[in-house]
Every structure is written in structure tokens, then in C-alpha cells.
Amino acid sequence: MSAEDNHILEPQHWVERYGDYLYNYAIVRVNDTQKAEDLVQETFLSGLKGKDNFQGKSTERTWLISILKRKIIDTYRKQYSSKESSMAEYEQDISDGDFYRSEDPFKGHWLEGKGPHSHSLLPDGEMEQAELMQVIQTCISLLPPNLASAFVMKMIDETESDEICKELGITPSNLWVMLHRARLKMRQCVENKWLT
Amino acid sequence: MAKQIGYKIMVFMSKRMLACDEASFLISYKHDHKLGFKRWWQLKMHLLSCHLCRKYSHQIEQLNLSVDQYRESCSHDTSTHHLSDNANVKIQHAVSSELNSN
Numbered sequence: 001m002s003a004e005d006n007h008i009l010e011p012q013h014w015v016e017r018y019g020d021y022l023y024n025y026a027i028v029r030v031n032d033t034q035k036a037e038d039l040v041q042e043t044f045l046s047g048l049k050g051k052d053n054f055q056g057k058s059t060e061r062t063w064l065i066s067i068l069k070r071k072i073i074d075t076y077r078k079q080y081s082s083k084e085s086s087m088a089e090y091e092q093d094i095s096d097g098d099f100y101r102s103e104d105p106f107k108g109h110w111l112e113g114k115g116p117h118s119h120s121l122l123p124d125g126e127m128e129q130a131e132l133m134q135v136i137q138t139c140i141s142l143l144p145p146n147l148a149s150a151f152v153m154k155m156i157d158e159t160e161s162d163e164i165c166k167e168l169g170i171t172p173s174n175l176w177v178m179l180h181r182a183r184l185k186m187r188q189c190v191e192n193k194w195l196t
Numbered sequence: 197m198a199k200q201i202g203y204k205i206m207v208f209m210s211k212r213m214l215a216c217d218e219a220s221f222l223i224s225y226k227h228d229h230k231l232g233f234k235r236w237w238q239l240k241m242h243l244l245s246c247h248l249c250r251k252y253s254h255q256i257e258q259l260n261l262s263v264d265q266y267r268e269s270c271s272h273d274t275s276t277h278h279l280s281d282n283a284n285v286k287i288q289h290a291v292s293s294e295l296n297s298n
Binding site: 099158 | 265
């Protein structure tokens, strides 16, 4: 039997081999250095505890990532259960006073300066790809945590909507409103990065 | 038949226009869903008359594309972020002591 057919675990090499890999995966999804480091450590420790469950069908790395994924979703879930119960109602409402006017007769219209300024979100001409990626990452990290987790699950992990609702314990309409709010804030954040 | 469709269109047109909050919600929503005819029409009518929401719609498309690129770059790139030396030592220590305790 070759090594490719049956993977084995070598925990003594985990940190050097996969430490940065898991950390990259985590930091993109939780946007908090400390939390990401803790998640990496917990992943290795859970891996050690559960190493008898490893059947050698996937690589070590894939197996560790699957543990990390679970832990990230648990972090998201904790954010939700710690919020007041009124959040569900709040997230139903698309009219956000931070962005739209709330008084008649212009109820629901863009607030001055809160709508888009320029036609294009991105500056004209040459732009470093790396710079744009940095801006996207920064703007995700500036989202309120509950919006960030919904946005990342949907847009970065491409999780099915039903699955997101199930994991986070929210309704589909909560989710659509949250994704809308996340995009409102993301758009504003990215545009402001170029304006300033 | 044509008359019926014409009538339906008139009904849709006479519905009140969407406000920008509803229109921008639909712009986001249609990234993940196909809009029904009524909503699609209402959005279309709103966009005809509202230059801010036209910009918004264009920018959200650009945002979605940028986030797609970001996702791709994250899945290939493992060198952007590194565990700090402190964290490395700490985690290595935790793993080693767990290994030795077994």
C-alpha cells in the first residue's frame, strides 16, 4: 500500500506543516488575530483527541481543515446566541436609519452622502490586485460580527442559504436582510477607501 | 391574450414606485435569487428614474466580482498571513504537552 492510498497522522509535525495554512483559513473567516490563533490551537488539540477517528481517506490537512470549519461555525453560532432576542426582528427590517431617510415624504430615499458617489466602485485605470484584495479584507473585518459571519459563509465559503440559516438559527428573511446590510456597508467602505 | 398582458402591465405600472431602500434590497437579493416578474418590473421602473440606485446596482456587481476574486485569492494563497512567533511557540507547546500526556 502506498502512502497516497492511506494517509497517516504525524501530529509532531502539525504546527510547522499546517500552522500557517490553518491560520490563513481562520483569519479570513474570523478577522481577529487572537481568535484565529486560538482556533488553530483548538483544532490541533481536537485533532489529537480524535485521532483514532482518522481513517486515512483524506490528507491530514483536509482532515484538520474540516475540524477547523466546524469550530469556526461554532464561533459564529455563539455570536448569535449571545445577542438579544430582539435581533431577529431588527434583522427583518430593510429600512436602515443609517442609510435611508426615515421621514415622509422622502421615507426610504438615500440619506445625503450614504448612497453611491461615483459610477464605478473601483478607481479608474490601473489598480493593484493585491491592493483591492487588501481593501476587501479590511472592509469585511469592519463589518459588525453578525453581518460578517453571514456574509463570509455566503460569499467566501459559498454555503447554501438553507445551511447558513440552520447553522446560525435564523430565518431566510433574516439572512437576506443581513446580506443586504452587509453589502450596503461593504460598498460604502470600499468606496470610501478610494475617496480618501 | 395581448390585452390581458397589457392590462397586467398597466396594473404593475400603476403600483406605487419602490423607494430606494426596497430597490437596493432587491438589487442585493437578486444576486442569490431570480426575481419574480412583479419585483423585477418594479425594480426596473425604479432604476429608470433613480440615478443613485443605478450607480448602486453597478457598484454591487463590482463588489460581488471583487469578493469572488478575493475568495479565489484566499483559497490559493497561504502566505499572506503567518502565525506570530509567540503563537507558534505557544501552540507547539500545547500540542507537545498533549502528545506527551498520552
